Amino acid sequence: MGMAAVVLAVAAQAQGAPEQTPQGAIVVPNDVQIFGKNDPNNRRATAIVNGDIITGTDVDQRLALILAANEGKIGDEEKERLRLQVLRNLIDETLQIQEAKAQDLKVDEDEIEQTYARVASQNFRQDIKAMDAYLVKIGSSPASLKRQIRGELSWQRVLRRNVQPFINVSETEVREMMDRMKAAKGTEEYRIGEIFLGATSENSATVEANAKKIIEQLQQGGSFVAYARQYSQASTAAVGGDLGWIRLAQLPGELQQAAASLSTGQLVGPIPTSGGFSILYLIDKRQVLTADPRDALLSLKQVSIDFAPGTTEADATKRAGEFATAMKAARGCGAVDAVAASVGAQVVANDQVRARDLPGPLQDSILALSLGETSPPFGSIKEGVRVLMLCGRDDPKVDSGPSFDQMMSQIEDDRVNKRAQAYLRDLRRDAVIDYN
Numbered sequence: 089m090g091m092a093a094v095v096l097a098v099a100a101q102a103q104g105a106p107e108q109t110p111q112g113a114i115v116v117p118n119d120v121q122i123f124g125k126n127d128p129n130n131r132r133a134t135a136i137v138n139g140d141i142i143t144g145t146d147v148d149q150r151l152a153l154i155l156a157a158n159e160g161k162i163g164d165e166e167k168e169r170l171r172l173q174v175l176r177n178l179i180d181e182t183l184q185i186q187e188a189k190a191q192d193l194k195v196d197e198d199e200i201e202q203t204y205a206r207v208a209s210q211n212f213r214q215d216i217k218a219m220d221a222y223l224v225k226i227g228s229s230p231a232s233l234k235r236q237i238r239g240e241l242s243w244q245r246v247l248r249r250n251v252q253p254f255i256n257v258s259e260t261e262v263r264e265m266m267d268r269m270k271a272a273k274g275t276e277e278y279r280i281g282e283i284f285l286g287a288t289s290e291n292s293a294t295v296e297a298n299a300k301k302i303i304e305q306l307q308q309g310g311s312f313v314a315y316a317r318q319y320s321q322a323s324t325a326a327v328g329g330d331l332g333w334i335r336l337a338q339l340p341g342e343l344q345q346a347a348a349s350l351s352t353g354q355l356v357g358p359i360p361t362s363g364g365f366s367i368l369y370l371i372d373k374r375q376v377l378t379a380d381p382r383d384a385l386l387s388l389k390q391v392s393i394d395f396a397p398g399t400t401e402a403d404a405t406k407r408a409g410e411f412a413t414a415m416k417a418a419r420g421c422g423a424v425d426a427v428a429a430s431v432g433a434q435v436v437a438n439d440q441v442r443a444r445d446l447p448g449p450l451q452d453s454i455l456a457l458s459l460g461e462t463s464p465p466f467g468s469i470k471e472g473v474r475v476l477m478l479c480g481r482d483d484p485k486v487d488s489g490p491s492f493d494q495m496m497s498q499i500e501d502d503r504v505n506k507r508a509q510a511y512l513r514d515l516r517r518d519a520v521i522d523y524n
Contacts, residue, residue, distance in 0.1 A: 162305065173318075244326075255500050266495055281328065284509070285319065299365045312328070333374070333490075382444035392434050393434075393473055407473075411431055415427070458478070
């Protein structure tokens, strides 16, 4: 079986039906005796999957994308864990590409190039040549990213042929869901990101340990979207794990309670689920069918002062106090420029600021202002002190919720995702994989 150790188990069964265990038909005694060395973290870096080779270079180049997303702030031990996870992802990716070929589902090179160009523009704000150079610079390659794109497009085609046609969502189901949303008006819904790692009883402990390491890296500033694209085995990996706007009742039971405890920007996990472990990230929260004040469009003026190099904290505090007093005396946005000039402050204006785009601590204070009022001073000796004055506000319209078609699509996507996970498990089970 290509394993470094063999576990020998003898299970006595009573006459009749086999003994029932938490592992089902797999019987594992409590007094397991292991023969030979068994190090679950010691795996060779390459594999042959149904005859297709995954090289050490493939692993290194895909790993480089993750390291770049974390600005290289990953220790050697964690790199080895990431390398193993990348290899598992490449195996899944290979199986997905192979399945598309077996189904005679072709992915044109032109489509891969177009997607690559779109990724370069939208995600990295670079043209193709600059993107190519960037990937080589970080130790990856255009071919590695294009292979990932091929895997995603191939899997989409497989699901479109073999899964989506067999997903049935009736009009009655959709109407019932929309009626429940209307009845839930004012309650909260969540925009959640998920990283799902598939696990079996055999590798559960290893996968859980990997999930914990991923959480550590995310808490240290790692990109959730980048990790979801590289690690998540859910169909939402292609969109960075984003589940969209959902109500907690739409989540599996084991995820509902965990998600309810989150504040915006928080992580939770790893959460044991059917078939593996999930890491959840709360992107945002809002109330169902209710206008969100954070969607208000604001017209603001920013007034700021700078401190000369060497300014002491006492002097900075004194000047900041004088600055705040002067700003309170400014009566409206029409007069603030003159007041600012009198204290040596600079003024900039922007009438297209979305409240939700402001830093969290500032959102509530700005939304509580009346026209012509200023926020509390904020800043530092190094960056200077500034205040924001509210000059105008266009409140958002009430959200009418998803349309009938959008709701049907959301339910379909959820069911496709569950079937896709089962499909990939079957491909793994039937694969011939040789580690070398």
